[in-house]
Amino acid sequence: xxxxxxxxxxxxxxxxxxxxxxxxxxxLVKTAVREAQQRARxxxxxxxxxxxxxxxxxxxxxxxxxxxxNATGVLLHTNLGRAPLSxxxxxxxxxxxxxxDVELDLTTGVRARRGRSALAALREGVPAxxxxxxxxxxxxxxxxxxxxxxxxxxxxxxxxxxxxxGDGFRLPDLLVSTGARLREVGTTNRTAPADYAAAVGPDTGxxxxxxxxxxxxxGFTRSAEVVDLAGLGVPVVVDxxxxxxxxxxxxxxxxxxxxxLRAGAAxxxxxxxxxxxxxxxxxxxxxxxxxxxxxRHPLARALRVDKLTLAALEATLTGPPTPTALALTAxxxxxAARAARLAADLSAAGVDAEPVDSAATVxxxxxxxxxxxxxxxxxxxxxxxxxxxxxxxxxxxxEAGRCLLDLRAVPPEDDERLAQAVREARAAVEGRT
Ligand SMILES: *Cc1c(COP(=O)(O)O)cnc(C)c1O
Numbered sequence: 349x350x351x352x353x354x355x356x357x358x359x360x361x362x363x364x365x366x367x368x369x370x371x372x373x374x375x376l377v378k379t380a381v382r383e384a385q386q387r388a389r390x391x392x393x394x395x396x397x398x399x400x401x402x403x404x405x406x407x408x409x410x411x412x413x414x415x416x417x418n419a420t421g422v423l424l425h426t427n428l429g430r431a432p433l434s435x436x437x438x439x440x441x442x443x444x445x446x447x448x449d450v451e452l453d454l455t456t457g458v459r460a461r462r463g464r465s466a467l468a469a470l471r472e473g474v475p476a477x478x479x480x481x482x483x484x485x486x487x488x489x490x491x492x493x494x495x496x497x498x499x500x501x502x503x504x505x506x507x508x509x510x511x512x513x514g515d516g517f518r519l520p521d522l523l524v525s526t527g528a529r530l531r532e533v534g535t536t537n538r539t540a541p542a543d544y545a546a547a548v549g550p551d552t553g554x555x556x557x558x559x560x561x562x563x564x565x566x567g568f569t570r571s572a573e574v575v576d577l578a579g580l581g582v583p584v585v586v587d588x589x590x591x592x593x594x595x596x597x598x599x600x601x602x603x604x605x606x607x608x609l610r611a612g613a614a615x616x617x618x619x620x621x622x623x624x625x626x627x628x629x630x631x632x633x634x635x636x637x638x639x640x641x642x643x644r645h646p647l648a649r650a651l652r653v654d655k656l657t658l659a660a661l662e663a664t665l666t667g668p669p670t671p672t673a674l675a676l677t678a679x680x681x682x683x684a685a686r687a688a689r690l691a692a693d694l695s696a697a698g699v700d701a702e703p704v705d706s707a708a709t710v711x712x713x714x715x716x717x718x719x720x721x722x723x724x725x726x727x728x729x730x731x732x733x734x735x736x737x738x739x740x741x742x743x744x745x746x747e748a749g750r751c752l753l754d755l756r757a758v759p760p761e762d763d764e765r766l767a768q769a770v771r772e773a774r775a776a777v778e779g780r781t
Contacts, residue, residue: 351395353388356381362399372410380405416741417766421722421754423675424712426514428743430621430628431712436667437626437660444659463653466662470631473593473665476609477616479639481632482661483651486589486619489630490519491526493585493615496645497638498528498553504582506539506572507532508565509558513713519558519587528553537569541576554583554614559603561589561713578612583638586613590714591624591631598676599623599715605633614638620661623714625670627660629653675757676710680721683755687723690755690767694725699774702726708756722756727770734773742769 359365359381360374369377384401387393393401408415416428424430433441444450453460461467463482470480483489494503503523510532512518520530531552533543544555555577577584592604602623605616615638620629630651632642642648653661664670687703694701706724709715727744732751735742744753758766 353385353395354398356385359385359399359402364403365399368403368406372406376407376410377402414741416743417762417769418757419724419742419744419753419755419766421706421708421724421745421752421756422711423672423708423720423757424622424710424714425743425757426712430619431623431625432671433627433660434625434664434667434670437663437670440659440663440667441627441656444655448655448659450655450658463655463658466658466665469662469665470593470633474605474609474633476606477633478636479634481639481643481648482620482653482658483630483632483648484653484657485621485628486587486591486617486630487517487522488651489617489632490522490587492642492645492647492651493554493617493632494523494526494528495647496642497583497585499526500528501553502529502531502547502549502551503553503556504531504533504544504547505556505558506534506543508534508536508539508569508571509556509560511558511560511562514562523556537565537567539571541572544572544577545580548580548582552582554585555580557584557586557613559587559589560716562716564717574608574611574613583614583635584612585615585617587617589618590622591618591620591626592714593624596623596676598720599710599718601718602715605631609634619713620657620664622712623672623676623710624664625672626664627657629657629661671759674759675708676720678722678756680723682760683721683723686755686760686763687725690725690763693767694770697771697774699770700728701770704750704752706752706754706756708754720756722754724752724754725766725770727751727753728777730777731770731773734776735769738769738773740765740769742766 365377380402383405384398388395388398418425418428451459451462467480471477483492510520531547533539533547574584574586586608588603590602592602594606595604608616615634618631620626632639691701691703704724704726706722707719708722710718729749729751732746744751
């Protein structure tokens with residue numbers, strides 16, 4: 349006679365599953381237990397292996413987000429959460445998770461400025477900034493600037509900079525939603541300093557320069573530089589998008605906060621989770637009086653960041669180079685050597701794997717048009733969905749009928765996990781073909 353599938357309450361008393369209830373909560377463990385029982389009833393799992401099966405089905409954490417390996421070759425992949433945090437930032441987040449001194453001076457016992465040390469680190473990174481403020485993301489930084497400085501008034505912006513960032517998010521719509529009016533100047537391909545000058549008037553809140561961060565206009569083009577606009581008698585706000593604080597040698601065309609402020613910008617807005625390599629947040633850097641006005645505005649409270657973000661941001665700024673910075677400057681020869689080694693290991697395990705040259709991109713609103721020489725592991729196309737759905741999900745990209753796992757955004761210490769994921773995918777792929 350067939351052995352009976354163990355009951356749920358008995359399984360939940362099994363020591364390893366009981367420990368999992370402590371760690372993950374009863375709901376997730378029960379879901380895994382029910383799935384394991386179902387497999388046993390269907391005969392795909394032996395009855396005595398139900399506890400092991402349930403344990404294997406448990407998620408790594410109670411959070412629904414699953415860590416993945418980004419082998420897309422897009423360094424800042426929006427769908428994969430943009431910049432991965434450095435080990436230093438992850439540790440800072442873990443430490444800030446409990447009660448912290450985010451708004452308390454421990455020496456005096458008196459309330460202190462929220463996030464003061466993160467703001468100090470930011471100002472140290474941007475010497476030209478008189479002050480800094482942090483909000484939830486780049487869009488929030490723009491909303492706060494537009495609301496505090498131009499609600500009911502005009503924002504002057506070039507027609508060539510009325511951009512859509514992605515997923516239908518259009519900057520002009522966002523700005524207009526604050527009650528500011530947009531005064532468009534110039535044309536799609538050409539806008540001169542004189543176009544701005546002619547539009548400035550008593551109703552001007554500020555002049556806005558937006559970095560076209562995900563496209564390039566080439567050919568018969570012209571655009572005004574900040575230095576040409578700084579003398580117009582109204583603040584110049586520059587949305588650099590990518591969050592570089594200082595120039596980066598690998599991305600000479602990418603604007604940075606310090607240079608824009610030195611050129612005369614009154615305020616720079618940027619994202620924290622793009623090229624800065626930090627947590628999602630929005631940076632506001634610039635003139636002390638303007639930053640103070642923004643920070644005091646009632647809307648600032650609705651856009652303020654939590655302690656986890658402040659902790660991650662500060663550790664990003666003061667800690668070792670971020671994963672994004674390391675990926676950006678990775679040596680193509682070393683990437684090729686890693687691809688060759690992985691391909692050799694996997695070929696020896698019977699996988700149709702070969703090392704190939706590849707081209708990575710910055711993505712996520714940085715370095716439009718820039719390609720970074722890279723190296724990839726090339727696998728048969730059917731690996732793509734299997735790898736995505738594996739125990740450790742790996743996201744690659746399809747190119748010319750092959751699944752490429754680009755190594756530029758994969759930290760070298762993840763190579764073994766990547767190889768293991770491919771080995772685990774092999775059985776499913778071969779079963780299919
Ligand atoms: C990315 C980007 C934004 C939006 O920033 P979020 O942090 O995604 O809100 C705004 N402007 C530019 C130029 C960008 O590149």
